[in-house]
Amino acid sequence: MVSNTHVSRAPAPYSNPYLAGIGLGLVLLAAFVFVGRGLGASGGVSAVVASGLHAIAPEHAHRLEWLSGRLAGDASPLEEWLVFEGMGVVLGALLSGLLARRAMVVIEKGPRVSRRARLLMAFFGGSLMAVGAAFAGGCTSGQALTGGALLNLGSWAFMLMVFAGAYAVATFVKWQWR
Amino acid sequence: MMAPFLKYGVFGSETSLVVAFLLGIGFGFALERAGFGSARKLVSQFYLDDLAVFKVMFTAIVTAMLGVTYLSWIGFLNLSLVYLVPTNLLPQIVGGLVLGAGFVIGGYCPGTALAATATGRVDALIYGAGLYAGTLLFAEAYPLVKGLHTATPMGQTTIPQYFNLPYGLVVFAVVLMALGGFAGAGWVEKKMAARKAAAQAAA
Numbered sequence: 001m002v003s004n005t006h007v008s009r010a011p012a013p014y015s016n017p018y019l020a021g022i023g024l025g026l027v028l029l030a031a032f033v034f035v036g037r038g039l040g041a042s043g044g045v046s047a048v049v050a051s052g053l054h055a056i057a058p059e060h061a062h063r064l065e066w067l068s069g070r071l072a073g074d075a076s077p078l079e080e081w082l083v084f085e086g087m088g089v090v091l092g093a094l095l096s097g098l099l100a101r102r103a104m105v106v107i108e109k110g111p112r113v114s115r116r117a118r119l120l121m122a123f124f125g126g127s128l129m130a131v132g133a134a135f136a137g138g139c140t141s142g143q144a145l146t147g148g149a150l151l152n153l154g155s156w157a158f159m160l161m162v163f164a165g166a167y168a169v170a171t172f173v174k175w176q177w178r
Numbered sequence: 179m180m181a182p183f184l185k186y187g188v189f190g191s192e193t194s195l196v197v198a199f200l201l202g203i204g205f206g207f208a209l210e211r212a213g214f215g216s217a218r219k220l221v222s223q224f225y226l227d228d229l230a231v232f233k234v235m236f237t238a239i240v241t242a243m244l245g246v247t248y249l250s251w252i253g254f255l256n257l258s259l260v261y262l263v264p265t266n267l268l269p270q271i272v273g274g275l276v277l278g279a280g281f282v283i284g285g286y287c288p289g290t291a292l293a294a295t296a297t298g299r300v301d302a303l304i305y306g307a308g309l310y311a312g313t314l315l316f317a318e319a320y321p322l323v324k325g326l327h328t329a330t331p332m333g334q335t336t337i338p339q340y341f342n343l344p345y346g347l348v349v350f351a352v353v354l355m356a357l358g359g360f361a362g363a364g365w366v367e368k369k370m371a372a373r374k375a376a377a378q379a380a381a
Contacts, residue, residue: 014213017230018360021237023211027204028238029245034197036182037261039205041288042309049313066320066327084195086292088202089209093293096210105298108217108285122217122301125284126291126308127315129277133288134316135327136273137263140287141205143270145235147263149242151336151348154265158274165278170224173283177221 012100028149037081038146041089042133044082046070051077066134110177121176132165179256181249186256208238209293217285217294217301224282227370229363236356247349268330284308 014020031038050070053061054077062068070077097103109118133139136158138147144162147155180186184194212234213219222228249255281287284305286294291309294302316323338345 014219014230015211017212017233018237020208020212021234022241024205024208024234025238025241025245027201027208028242029249030204031201032242032246032260033181033183033249033255034201035184035194036259039201039289041292042313045288045309045313049310049317052310053314053317064317064320065324066317079195081194081198084198085202085205088199088204089206089289089292090202090296092203092206092208093210093215093296094206095203096207097215097297100210102210102215103297105300107300108294109301110218118301119304122284122286122305123308123311125280125282126286126305127312128280128308129284129287129305130280130309130312131316132273132275132277132280134273134313135269135323136277137266137270139277139289140235140281141289143263145238145242148235148239149246150260150262151243151338151345151352152262152265153332153335153337153340154267154270155263156337157265157267158270158277161271161274162278162281165275166224166282167278168275169279170221170282174225176283177218177285178225 009101011102024145025149028145031146032149035081038142038149039085040082040138040142040146041086042130042139043142044080044086045130046134047077047080047083110175112178113176118176121173179253181255182259185259205289206293206296209290210297214290215294215297215299215302217299220287220290221282221285226366227374229367232363233360236359240353240356243349243352247346262334262336264334265332266328266330267332269327272326 028039046067047070050061050067053064053067054071062071094103107115107118109115129139136143140162143155144159148159183189184191189197209215213230214234219228220231223231246255246257246260250257277287286302286305288309291302291305295306320327337343338348
């Protein structure tokens with residue numbers, strides 16, 4: 001342990017992963033007990049896209065089969081469980097980050113990659129992730145975590161494939177991280 | 179049976195949005211605590227020097243799974259009222275592979291990107307823009323991919339149901355697998371740290 005006055009200003013170390021995992025698991029369990037569904041994230045993105053597109057080109061939005069279900073009925077697609085959960089995620093993460101002095105404007109990248117290349121890769125990776133989540137009917141939260149805890153057959157197949165896909169590609173993008 | 183509270187009318191659907199917000203706060207807090215607001219921390223899983231993603235994920239799965247199991251055994255939680263996403267095996271396999279690639283290329287998954295954006299990560303913000311672009315692309319191209327997206331529908335099914343195994347046995351097997359995985363993860367991290375130290379000593 002180093003003890004000087006600068007230490008208190010440095011970011012705090014991350015939690016023990018098993019403790020953080022128990023905390024995350026209890027939040028997930030609370031979601032099952034309170035509302036009878038699990039956590040999610042990518043569904044919130046679809047709701048925002050449906051709402052945005054509906055605002056710009058309403059007729060076109062209704063013609064898109066995959067989104068049109070979200071536009072049925074009178075309520076805005078943003079009045080959706082996952083959108084409210086997502087706003088909570090932002091607040092909860094900010095709270096934790098501020099308490100641990102980890103909230104700072106920064107680009108996460110390895111030492112060998114330019115900022116521009118890293119941001120392009122982030123955009124590309126995000127697009128791929130969205131397409132994957134759309135095919136699978138959920139992402140790491142809605143499928144892997146939630147379906148994993150419920151022993152959902154498709155979620156377990158999905159989860160194994162996520163790890164397989166990531167390990168298969170990792171070596172080709174190592175320049176970005178190491 | 180009392181739970182799920184929403185399904186038994188303990189509160190209404192408007193209140194459930196407030197509950198969603200509160201659960202989200204817990205979700206975001208836990209993700210950031212674990213270090214999942216950092217892409218470098220997250221992708222370390224795939225370079226094997228820090229397996230926190232595996233440890234956190236499987237601890238969370240085991241915790242929630244055991245909670246659900248015990249609460250339904252004592253008759254408190256009606257598991258048949260907890261929503262199960264239907265299984266479509268082929269699109270879920272393809273989607274999982276694509277999503278895994280996107281994870282290590284982009285550095286985040288959708289939930290962690292939200293947590294990372296909240297704590298100032300500019301790359302996570304741009305990643306989020308990519309999420310919107312990819313979602314829009316999928317929606318526009320849906321006629322082309324609908325065949326794959328709706329292939330192999332198997333309905334709502336669990337591993338115990340599909341393989342005709344007792345629920346408790348599968349729960350027990352998952353717990354054993356997780357414990358084995360945690361021991362293995364610790365061993366891999368030690369090996370990688372030793373290799374790194376040896377490489378630095380040689381340099």
